[in-house]
Amino acid sequence: MPRCRPSTHDHRNHRGCPRLAGSFVPAEPLLRVSFAVLVGLAAIAPRTAVALPPTTPDWIVAEGDGYDNFANDVNTAGDVNGDGYSDVLISCPGLNGDLGAAFVYCGGPNGLSTEACWESHGTQDGRQYSNESFPAGDVNGDGYDDVIVGSRGYSFIEPSNTLEGLVEVFYGSASGLSATANWQVQGEIPDMELGTYVSAAGDVNGDGYDDIMVSATSSGGTVRLYLGSSSGLATNYAWSVSGYGSMTAAVGDVNADGFDDITVSSSASARVRLFLGSATGPSTSVNWTGTGASGTLYGRSVAPAGDVNGDGYADFVVGAPDWGSNDTGRAYLYYGGPSGVDFGIDFSPNILPIGAEFALDVQCAGDVNADGYSDVIIGAHMFNGAEAAAGRAYLYLGDPDGLDTDFVWAFDGYEANDYLGRVVSGAGDVNGDGHSDLIVGAPGATLDFFNQGVAYAFYGTNSGLSQDAVAVRVLGQEDAGLGGLVAYAGDLNGDGLGDVVAGAPTYDGSFTDEGTLLVFHGTPSDGEILDYSAQRYGSQTSEFFGVSAGRAGDVDGDGYDDLLVGAIFHDGTYEDCGAAFLYYGSETGIPTYPGWTTEGEASTTYYGYTLAGAGDVNGDGYADVLIGALAYTNTLTNQGAVYLYYGSEAGLSTTAAWKVEGSTESELLGAGVAGVGDLNGDGFSDIAIGASNYTGNLAGEGAVFVYYGSADGPAMTPDWTLLGRQADCRMFDSCAAGDVNGDGYEDLLVATAFYDVSLSQEGRVECFHGSPSGLGSTPNWTIYGTRQGGGWLGRSISTAGDVNRDGYADVVIGEENYDGTYTFEGAAYIYHGGPNGLTFGSLHSSGQADPGFGASVSTAGDLNGDGFADVIVGAPDYDYEANDAGAIFAYLGNAEARRGGLDIRPQQKTTSGDVISWLGVSDSPTQFDLAIYGRSTAGRQRVRAEWQIAEIGTALSSEPIASGSWNDTGTPTAELGSVAAIQEPVVGLSPETVYHWRVRTRTRSLYAPYTRWTSIAPTGGSMAHLRTAGGVSSIDDLAVVGSGASSGVRIDRVSPNPMSTNTTIAFRTMIPGPVTVSVYDVNGRRIARLFDGVEGPGVHQVDWDATNESGDRVPTGLYLVRLRTDRGVGTQKVWVTR
Known part of the structure; x- marks a missing residue:
């Protein structure tokens, strides 16, 4: 039987080996298995559609009285006041006895205003001002979006009722839209009805200014295009066509030549014609024609779809609301390509009631789920749901394969004849959260008055981590145990994508139980999410290589993360002394052989049992590493020890810069080690160390010790100590939580998987928030396992990163023995950060009995480069083709992105x-x-x-x-x-x-x-x-700056100098402005900032008490005080004595 890992508590046995703190085994051929086709994972359901956005409106508004036809047209207005939030534009042509009006509702951090922030009212009785309204884009290039209002019934030639029509454009500004139109055009002949349709045109000639289109019903449809410029829209139209219909649309840059393209359509003839843009404007001839069946009203609605498949070419959508013998309706999506329209598809919901008129209105929805692919919203205003003609709106999502023709969201009207979906549109981003929002009109709906018309807005969002795994990797050897260890490796090849590792310490290769480690590089969403890159092996029998592994950080400053791997039974100078190996990252990933190796100091110390990147503990710009040897014996048996190695330009030293030993017998210090970020915001990374058998107030309660970083490294005694607070609960595991409450300080997560609640070993996880003074003595958040005894909540813990990109760090927690559908199915929980800390997000499980799922969990960084953090979970006893073969499961952030998001790689x-x-x-x-x-x-x-x-x-x-x-x-x-x-x-x-x-x-x-x-x-x-780099590299470099007197800034004196406990720095400024006074050591590192503010001309002074920014006294020696202003820099040496 193979030798087992040293144990600090009783565990379920795995091949006769007690299991501890997350490690275990793979084996032979690596099977790269896509989740979608993995036979034997049928118990895990495919990803299910999510309700997105919410199925209840976030905003409801109505204006006017009964039958006023409010929300006859709804659109985004763009950002008319430049505040960073999109606004919406709504027409109400029936207001005040058909005088009509257009309204804008402004966006803000909480969404849309409930009162209009701008409105424009008609002046001709019965002419229904604003029968059409649309965003114009930014026609004058001033950074504010503008809007178009069309009023086709307006008359100007005597006698009245000549219906020439009117189109007005209102320019945006810092205060919003102008009160009166900045530009207008009237129809020149009776019954022209100019303004029947109005729309943006995009930038058809590529000059940087948006253009607009207006249309009239005369001459079989007349469409005119007006160009934007620095002075606004031109007085005369630059392009016009007649006889092709009057429905217009800006469809984006379909052929991606840098010029936006437009369509003109006629539903009567069932034709849509595409005109490609150019430096001289739209083509004078039709570049493409789409044709529908007669009587289907094909072309009744045409709109940009955006780029639904992320190929860089704009796509567009066409509606045919009377398609089918029962007028159920159909939509057509046309994909852009180098020559224009590439190909098209048609679709509609599987079940539509008679007369639904699906696709009477179609429009771009923007990017509702923030995955980088454009989405589409479609209305069916005659849809019979609970009530006749209540109406329905549908949302369709884009993805790498194109528009998913199964809708993911639908919203129904509330009452009969609401006609919800008569008009639909993307609203832009009204609350500034990076998700596009939706606006839907129901012109027949009742809110305050019968049939007055109502507009509804729905805000885009995401729920966090994908519910089901998007990738699974397995090893086909019995008892391989892949997934006992999973860890984030950083970015080993510098490509901006997250890399992960999985350890298999009892892998049999050239030697029995030599161990192995698998490295997976991240890939964009259109590739394999876990891209197997490398495999490294142990070199001795029973070495257990890969029992621990993870990101070291960039220890040599070359821009590539480096990888740490442990082998606890490595035989070196001593038998079973253990070893740690460092593989340096590079453009091609890790090399074949490690570039750094260290060993334990004696036999059976189990050096390398735990290891971790420590961050930058001493603030020198190089990553440092921690290595634990929990069975280390010096003055006490099994007291344990932890070693800290500093990074440098040459990499890691083989001699530890800092070492701490356990203070009691059998303490097992080093059962846990972690870099925990900067808990007190002093600019130095902090570290945490666990001792699983520590006896404080209670026997075997365990402890976690935190040491704060500084320019001199950590102190030899802990700055913060947490005890288990229950006998034999064996608390030792901690990790960086990230900043879960967004206060700018990183937080600490501590797990006690064997904590007894009401039964036995249900488990406990606590979170302590960082602050300027570090950690508090009581947790800010605690959860307990409550489902069953022996569940082991907190069996593994990790920051998850920010899986929903809301700016707050999230965490992942494993519960290895969770009973779900299956006994001991295992679970991983996501808790989302927020202004008040952590709240439950989602639960993920394996779909199999006793797989050990959740034995190891970790952030995966950003595997696909979409800006959302991802998560990896191990299941070392997962059965696939062999018993206990093991598996690792990858989950992507942004659950609503079915295939992951487009690659942005910050x-x-x-x-x-x-x-x-x-x-x-x-x-x-x-x-x-x-x-x-x-x-x-x-x-x-x-x-x-x-x-x-x-x-x-x-x-x-x-x-x-x-x-x-x-x-x-x-x-x-x-x-x-x-x-x-x-x-x-x-x-x-x-x-x-x-x-x-x-x-x-x-x-x-x-x-x-x-x-x-x-x-x-x-x-x-x-x-x-x-x-940032030091302003200087040495004290001499600082000194050559000089006194600064000639530049209007000077340090007059530092007294006393030399100093012991306090000195006063007097300095002079000649003009008012910002001033900083700082103290630097002989290496050019800033150790204290004494003043940072604004001073007027004159003499000022500030004191220094010979302490650094952490409040610790600095060593004796030479320092330099530096005064910086806008006019220059002044310096003065100061000596600190005892």
Whole structure:
């Protein structure tokens, strides 16, 4: 029987080996199995449709009296006041006895206003002002969106009732739309009815200004196009066609040539004609014609679909509401391509009642689920649901294969003759959350008055992690146990996608139980989500290589994350001393052989039993690592020990920079080790160490010790201690939770899987929030296992990253023995972060009895580059082709993205374009670069990056939004679609300072103007990302700056100097402005900031008590005080003595 892992508590046996803290085994040929075709996983249901957005309206509004026909037309208005929130435009042509009016409701952080923020009323009795209204885009390029209002019944030639028609355009501004029209055009002949339809045209000539189209019923339909410019719309139309109908639509850039395209259609003739844009405007001849069956009203509605399959070409949708013998209706989707229309599909719901008139109105929905693929909303206003002609609206989602023709969401009218869905539209992003929202009109609905008309808005959202696994990987050897260990490896090859590892310590290769480790690189959503990349093996019999593994961070500062692997029974200088191996990352991933190896100091220490990346404990810009040896014996048997190794430009030293030993016999210090982020916001990473058999107040209660980082490294005594608080509960496991409450401080998760609640070993998990003073003594959040004894809630724990991209870190918790549909089925729970901390999100299980599912859980970073963090779960006893073969399950963030989202890959880079790893250091003291794939759900378009950045401990939401330049996403490629590889400098930063940031893409799309905020996974925007370089490299470099007197800034004196306990720095400024006073050590590292504010001209002073930013006294030696203002820098040396 193979030797077993050292145990600190009784576990269910696995091949005779007691199981502890998440590790175990794979074997022979690796089967790369797609979840969708994995025979034997039938017990796990395929992904189910989710109700998205909510099935009850988020906003309801009505204006006027009965039969006023409010919501005759509903649309996004774009962002008319430039506040970053989309607004909506609603027509009410029957208001005040058919005078008519148009209303705008402004968006905001809580959604749409309940009162109109702008309205324009008709002036001709009975002429139904605003029978049509539509967003114009930004016709004058001032950054504010504009709107069009059409009134086809307006008359100007005597006598009255000549129906020439009127079209008006109102320009946006910081205060919203103008009160009176900035531009208008009238029909010139009786019965022309100009304004029958109005629409945006996009930018048909590529000059950067949006254009508009207006149409009239005369001459078999007349359509005119007016070009935008810096002064607004031209007085004369630039292009016109007649005889093709009067229905117009801007359908985006169908052939991705950089010019938007338009359609003109006639439902009477069942024809849709496409005109391609160019530098001179639309083509003078038809470029493509779509034809429907006579009598179907094909072309009654035409609208942009956006880019539903992410190939970079705009698509469009056409409605035929009278299709079929019973007028059930049908929609047609046409895909764009290099030559224009590539091909089309037609679809409708499987079951439609007679006369539903599906697709009377169709429109782009934007990106409701924030996956990067455009979605479509379709109305069926005559749908008979609970009531006759109550109406229904349907939502269809895009994905890599194109529009999913099974709708994912529907909403019905409440009463008979509501006619809900008579008009439908994407609303843009009215609450600024990065999800497109929907607006639906029901012009016959009753709210305050009978049949007055009602508009409903539904806000897009996502629910977090995909309910079912999108990828499963297995090994086909009996008792392989794949998934006993799963871990996030960081970004080993620098491609911006998350990589993960799975360990198999009893794998039989050249040696029995030599162990192996599997490395999986992330891939975009249109590839395999878990891309098997490498396999590394042990080199000795019973070495248990891969019993522990995970991200080391970037220990040598080359921009690539490095990988740590443990082998607890490695024989080196001593038998079973254990070993840890480091594989350096590179552009091609990890090498064949490790670049660094260390061993335990004696026999049977089990060195490498636990290991972890520690973050940057001493703030030098290089990642550090922790390694545990829980059976280490020095002065006490099995007291345990933990070693800390610092990174450097040369990598890890083979000599530990810091070592701590257990203080009691059989304490097993090192049963858990973790880098836990920056809990107190001082810019240094902190570490946690668990001792599973520690006896404090109670025997065997266990303990977790936290040590705060500093420029000198951690202290030798813990800064914070937590005891198990129950005898024999064996608490030892902790991890970084991320920032679950968004306060700018990282939080700590602690698990006690063997804690007794009402039965035995149900388990307990606690969360402690970080703060400027570090961790508190009582948990801010606690959950207990309650389903059954021996469930082991907290068997494994991890940050999940930000799986729903709401800016708060989420966590994943394993319960290995959870009883679900099957006995001991196992479970993984997602808890979402939020302003008040953690709340339940979702439960995931295996669909098999006793698979060990949840024995190991981990964030996966961002496997597919869509900006949402993903999660991986191990099931070491999963049966597939062999008993206990084991499996690993990958779950994607953003549950509503059925196939995952488009690849955006946010990264931080040096000024020369090299990747900066998470917690790495920039090459400049005042700058780094942000990189992201800029995309638009509209297809080829202009986009730009927008970002917020702040020092750690400062919430990003209060910081100003910076933006870069506009970029053309360019000609699509087969691999990426249409994408702009944006890299923008982030400037004006302070040296030697830790920052966090978030980034999004701004587009020109009216329907999906912004993506969700994102950052590098799994950190989320609220966690530390990088440190800027030192402003200087040594004290000599600092000193050469000089006194600064000639630049209007000077340090007059530092007294006393030398100093012991306190000194006063007096300085002079000549003009008012921002001032900082800081203290640096001999290595050029900032150790204290004494003043950061605004001062007027004159002499000022500030005291220093010889302590650093953590409040600890600095060592004796030479330091430099530096004064910085807008006008220059002044410096002065100071000596600290005892």
